[in-house]
Amino acid sequence: MIEIKLQKALNGPEGPMMLSLDIAIDKGKLVTLYGPSGAGKTSTLRILSGLLKPDNGYIAVDGRIWLDTAKGIDLKPQERGIGYVFQDYALFPHLTIRQNLEFGLKKSQPREVVSELIHIMELENIQDRKPNTLSGGQQQRVALARALVQRPKLLLLDEPLSALDFGIRLKLQNYLQEVHKTYGLTTVLISHDIGEILKLSDWTFKLHHGKVIQQGNPTDVFTQSSLSGKFKFKGEVIQIQQEDVVFVVSVLIQNELVKIVAQESEVKELSIGDTVIVASKAFNPIIYKIK
Amino acid sequence: MKFRRFSVSLLLLAVLACRPSTEVKLTIAVAANMQYAISEIVEAFTNKTEIQCNLIIGSSGKLTAQIKEGAPYDVFLSANMKYPMELFDDGLTTAPPKVYANGGLVLWTQSDQIVPSLTSLTNKDVKHIALANPEIAPYGRASIQVLRNLDLHDTLVEKLVYAESISQTNQFISTGVAQIGFTAKSVVLSPDLKGKGKWKTLDPKYYDPVQQGIVLTRRNENRDNSPQRFFDFIFSEEARKILEKYGYSMDE
Amino acid sequence: MNWDPLILTFKLALVTTALLFLVSLPLAYWLTYTKSKFKPIAETLVSMPLVLPPTVLGFYFLIAFSPNNFFGNWLDQTFGIQLVFSFWGLVLASMIYSLPFMVHPLQSGLSGLPNSLKEASYVMGKSRFQTLVKVLLPNIKSSLLTGIVLAFAHTIGEFGVVLMIGGSIPGSTKVASIAIYEEVEALNYTAANTYSLVLFAITFGILLLVYLSNGGYLKRFLK
Numbered sequence: 020m021i022e023i024k025l026q027k028a029l030n031g032p033e034g035p036m037m038l039s040l041d042i043a044i045d046k047g048k049l050v051t052l053y054g055p056s057g058a059g060k061t062s063t064l065r066i067l068s069g070l071l072k073p074d075n076g077y078i079a080v081d082g083r084i085w086l087d088t089a090k091g092i093d094l095k096p097q098e099r100g101i102g103y104v105f106q107d108y109a110l111f112p113h114l115t116i117r118q119n120l121e122f123g124l125k126k127s128q129p130r131e132v133v134s135e136l137i138h139i140m141e142l143e144n145i146q147d148r149k150p151n152t153l154s155g156g157q158q159q160r161v162a163l164a165r166a167l168v169q170r171p172k173l174l175l176l177d178e179p180l181s182a183l184d185f186g187i188r189l190k191l192q193n194y195l196q197e198v199h200k201t202y203g204l205t206t207v208l209i210s211h212d213i214g215e216i217l218k219l220s221d222w223t224f225k226l227h228h229g230k231v232i233q234q235g236n237p238t239d240v241f242t243q244s245s246l247s248g249k250f251k252f253k254g255e256v257i258q259i260q261q262e263d264v265v266f267v268v269s270v271l272i273q274n275e276l277v278k279i280v281a282q283e284s285e286v287k288e289l290s291i292g293d294t295v296i297v298a299s300k301a302f303n304p305i306i307y308k309i310k
Numbered sequence: 311m312k313f314r315r316f317s318v319s320l321l322l323l324a325v326l327a328c329r330p331s332t333e334v335k336l337t338i339a340v341a342a343n344m345q346y347a348i349s350e351i352v353e354a355f356t357n358k359t360e361i362q363c364n365l366i367i368g369s370s371g372k373l374t375a376q377i378k379e380g381a382p383y384d385v386f387l388s389a390n391m392k393y394p395m396e397l398f399d400d401g402l403t404t405a406p407p408k409v410y411a412n413g414g415l416v417l418w419t420q421s422d423q424i425v426p427s428l429t430s431l432t433n434k435d436v437k438h439i440a441l442a443n444p445e446i447a448p449y450g451r452a453s454i455q456v457l458r459n460l461d462l463h464d465t466l467v468e469k470l471v472y473a474e475s476i477s478q479t480n481q482f483i484s485t486g487v488a489q490i491g492f493t494a495k496s497v498v499l500s501p502d503l504k505g506k507g508k509w510k511t512l513d514p515k516y517y518d519p520v521q522q523g524i525v526l527t528r529r530n531e532n533r534d535n536s537p538q539r540f541f542d543f544i545f546s547e548e549a550r551k552i553l554e555k556y557g558y559s560m561d562e
Numbered sequence: 563m564n565w566d567p568l569i570l571t572f573k574l575a576l577v578t579t580a581l582l583f584l585v586s587l588p589l590a591y592w593l594t595y596t597k598s599k600f601k602p603i604a605e606t607l608v609s610m611p612l613v614l615p616p617t618v619l620g621f622y623f624l625i626a627f628s629p630n631n632f633f634g635n636w637l638d639q640t641f642g643i644q645l646v647f648s649f650w651g652l653v654l655a656s657m658i659y660s661l662p663f664m665v666h667p668l669q670s671g672l673s674g675l676p677n678s679l680k681e682a683s684y685v686m687g688k689s690r691f692q693t694l695v696k697v698l699l700p701n702i703k704s705s706l707l708t709g710i711v712l713a714f715a716h717t718i719g720e721f722g723v724v725l726m727i728g729g730s731i732p733g734s735t736k737v738a739s740i741a742i743y744e745e746v747e748a749l750n751y752t753a754a755n756t757y758s759l760v761l762f763a764i765t766f767g768i769l770l771l772v773y774l775s776n777g778g779y780l781k782r783f784l785k
Contacts, residue, residue: 070681096684103685109678113700122696123686169686371747396749420630437629438647443730446747471647471729472736474743482729486630487646 020046021173021205025066025076025086029229031057038062038073038229044222046081049199049206051216051237054226060209061106063226064175067207068103069096080173102166102174102204106181108158110150116161117146123168132168139201140164140194156187160194167198174199174206181211185274188212192219213241214273252277256293259286270297336536337382339366339373341389343413343449343476344522346500347556348387354552355543361536369475371446377402377527384537386525389413389476390448394525403525410544411558413520414495415452418480420507421489427510428456431466431490440482440491443472449479452517453492459516483507494520495557514559522558563753566733567741568760574649574737575717578656582664582713585657590668591694612662616722623655623727647729652737655727656717663712671705672698704776711772718765 021044029038038059044050052060065071067078069085072093078086085094111119120133137146140160150158159179166174176195180188192215199206210216216223216237223240225233233240254272261267266286268279279297281289289295340348345367352363366373366383374393377383378400386403387410388394394407417426424430431439442450450472457463471488473479480497482488484506498509524544526537543549550560593605611619627634627646637643645651675698683693699706721739728735730744738761745754 068681068685070684096681097687097689099685100687101685103682105678105682107676107678109676109682111679111682111697111701122683122688125687165682165686369747371749375746375749393749437644438729440729443744443747446744471731474725474730474740474747478726481624481726485624485628487624487628487634487727488729489629 020044020081022077022079023063023067025063025073025078027062027066027071027073027076029059029062031059031229033057036229040231042224042231042234044205044207046205047203048221049196049204049208049219050222050224051208051210051220052224052226053210053213053216053240057228058226059229060226061177064103064177064207064209067173068101068175069094069099100169100171100173102169102171104159104162104166104174104176104179106177106179108150108162108179110158110161110165112150115147115149116142116153119150119161120165120168123165125169128169132170136164136167139198154187156183156191159183159187159191163191163194163198167202170202172205174204176206176208178209178211180215188215189274195219212273213237217241252297254295254297256289256291256295259289259291270295272297335361335534336363336384336540337366338363338385338387338540339368339377339381339383340387341370341373341522342367343389343494343496344387346502347496347553347558350552350555351544351549354548355540358543358548359536359539361539363540369447382529383527384529385540386527388523388525389520390451391521391523394523397525397527401528403527405526407523407525409521409561410524410549411522411553411560412514413449413522414514414557414559415449415456415492415512415517415520416495416498416509416557417490417512418483418493418498418507418509419490420484420486424490424508426490426508428460428462428512431462431469436489437469438471438482438488439466439469440471440473440479440488440493442476442479442492443474447473447475448520449476449492449494452520455517456492456512499555499557511557563756564741567736567738567757568764570649570733570736571718571738571761572764574652574656575714578653578660578717579664579710579714581653582657582660583710586661586664586668586709586713587694590665590672593665593669594672608665609662611659616659616720617726619655619659620723620726623651623723627651627727646727647731647735649734652724652728652735655723656720659720659723660713660716663716664709667705667709667712668702671702671709674705675701707772707776711768715765715769718761 023043024041025038027038029036036059040063052063054060062071066073066076073086073088075088076086077088078084084092085099086092111122114122117133117137120136121130124130124133137143140163142160142164145153145157150161153161162179180191183191196219198204208220220237223234223237224231225240252272254270254277256268257271257276258269259266260269266281266283268281268286268289270277270279277297338348338352348365352365355361356363370388370390370393373383373386374388374397377386377397386394386397388407391407391409394403397403398406417428419426421435423435424433430436441453444450444454454463457466471482473482476494476497479491479493483491483493484503495511497503524541526541553560589608593601593608624646625631627644629635629638629644634645637645643650645654679697679701680693683697688696719739721743724735724737724740725743728737728740730736730740738757742754742757742761745751745757
């Protein structure tokens with residue numbers, strides 16, 4: 020159980036704002052922070068890790084107090100024993116992959132921890148290479164492996180998958196799910212991808228302008244908002260094909276490719292790569308149970 | 311652009327406005343130790359002849375090198391005879407140099423605790439003794455001769471600090487980084503420094519005279535006789551009085 | 563040919579560079595990461611030797627080191643140290659004179675590194691010092707090299723300050739640049755030329771080596 024109460028005045032992209040949270044995270048859960056950029060998600064992770072000091076706050080992890088500004092307690096990042104995967108991965112460029120992992124070893128830890136992680140994350144073939152020779156997905160895997168070397172109880176991930184393309188993202192989601200279970204972690208993930216959140220997380224906090232505006236089971240959180248309106252999805256134009264008199268536009272909506280029939284006049288303004296909204300007014304949805 | 315043109319014309323205006331009414335006729339290169347006396351001599355010379363003079367003050371070595379490279383000096387007043395002699399040997403002067411005065415050497419201190427004298431040099435309060443570099447400055451050579459002639463050189467060698475010119479020697483002494491030092495008598499008698507610190511004249515028998523030499527360069531040799539008139543003036547009774555006031559002596 | 567001034571020059575440059583590195587590293591680190599309001603003042607002070615003529619520095623050293631003044635007197639009374647006309651005085655003066663040449667490359671190297679490298683190391687339990695030595699420094703190698711070489715070269719080329727506070731004492735403050743100046747003043751052009759050529763050749767060699775290794779040429783060359 021992690022209790023987090025904090026206040027911190029921040030300078031967001033839209034001017035000053037107050038990050039003000041009072042949340043609790045159950046042990047062993049994978050929770051996500053969701054919200055527009057500038058909502059305070061990264062700052063929350065940084066405060067949790069000790070890299071950023073809140074103006075006021077109280078953080079207790081399994082009964083142990085990490086931060087209590089009223090009592091002047093503030094554990095350094097070094098003392099909190101967390102795993103942190105940075106948005107830019109923060110791999111050390113001068114070390115090989117294996118050395119990057121070994122960097123995190125505590126004195127008391129056996130070196131086998133590193134070999135084990137290399138095995139689990141399938142890094143054997145690249146372990147002697149330097150980070151800048153790796154693809155984004157490979158670097159991501161290394162960053163995740165490195166964050167686990169010290170066997171943290173709490174794993175923090177700052178939008179680690181956003182820069183990767185779709186196929187690799189799926190694969191990494193699986194890795195993440197696997198290590199989360201294997202190591203009995205409590206994981207806090209920042210994500211913008213609703214599909215990812217639905218797939219991975221047990222609980223979601225929706226942040227806006229420094230406050231939690233909604234929290235709960237991700238299915239509840241995300242379906243609720245779509246219930247209010249008609250069916251409406253944002254997607255990206257992948258392909259435009261002419262078939263007889265009509266056009267078929269392929270749109271990628273989250274992970275699904277959807278084909279939509281369109282008139283020539285509608286297609287004229289579209290080109291590949293455009294972000295579009297696919298909406299339907301008169302529509303009769305059918306529902307299937309998948310789980 | 312407009313602004314630049316404006317500032318250029320402003321500059322021109324300033325230059326024109328500052329132009330002296332009579333043109334500078336004579337450029338005199340003069341060794342640093344002579345700078346105080348020479349301004350007074352030049353003033354007297356200009357009053358008498360209405361010939362304007364321009365003074366270039368530097369170390370004798372630097373001025374010699376500049377003349378060798380064609381610097382536009384008409385008269386050269388050196389603090390020794392060696393350099394002007396070299397210029398003569400190179401065919402750059404109208405005649406061999408002539409001695410017009412001998413410089414006096416003094417010990418000068420700014421410290422209240424020290425009474426300037428040759429015996430005070432061994433005093434433990436004296437940590438550094440400033441002198442001009444004997445290799446390049448005539449007063450430095452004279453200073454070393456004094457120390458050697460009195461068998462003081464080897465005892466004091468650890469205390470000696472060398473300045474690149476007589477001006478820098480004065481700097482070392484006046485800021486107190488060197489407690490005492492050898493400098494030209496003309497310095498301590500100059501209006502600026504008169505009464506600052508204490509000094510003692512050293513007996514000329516301990517060192518070769520610091521001969522001040524004058525030569526006329528071959529530049530504009532046939533232009534007019536103003537260099538020659540200055541040359542004559544410096545040997546006149548009037549100039550002699552000024553030189554004596556600044557501690558220089560003449561050969562009789 | 564008297565080699566002392568040349569040997570002294572390299573000794574001065576070596577000692578100055580080594581001590582300057584030890585001073586500049588914490589200073590550059592502080593300047594990079596501080597949010598103190600004194601930072602602009604500190605940065606300006608560090609850059610001052612770039613714009614001030616050496617004579618100004620020399621003049622102030624002369625005043626400061628003089629036993630007539632508080633600082634010089636205090637050093638003399640307390641530690642028996644006299645900085646004027648001494649090798650260590652030249653070292654101190656050279657350190658201040660070359661300060662920006664060491665601090666600037668280090669600072670720009672450090673601020674060029676992503677903050678997350680440092681933070682990743684903290685999160686993995688490493689102290690600030692361990693992080694500096696094991697993560698930050700290995701990733702600014704070329705900045706380190708640039709700073710060290712610039713400070714070294716700048717100290718070798720130093721003249722104005724040394725002239726003003728050195729006193730040209732053989733073996734202790736008469737460095738090559740002073741020796742060259744004096745030979746030129748004494749119209750001994752041959753000796754001046756010899757010193758200059760040796761100085762030129764050695765510094766050319768050092769700088770060339772740096773440019774080669776920084777460009778990766780050295781590695782290819784040695785293979």
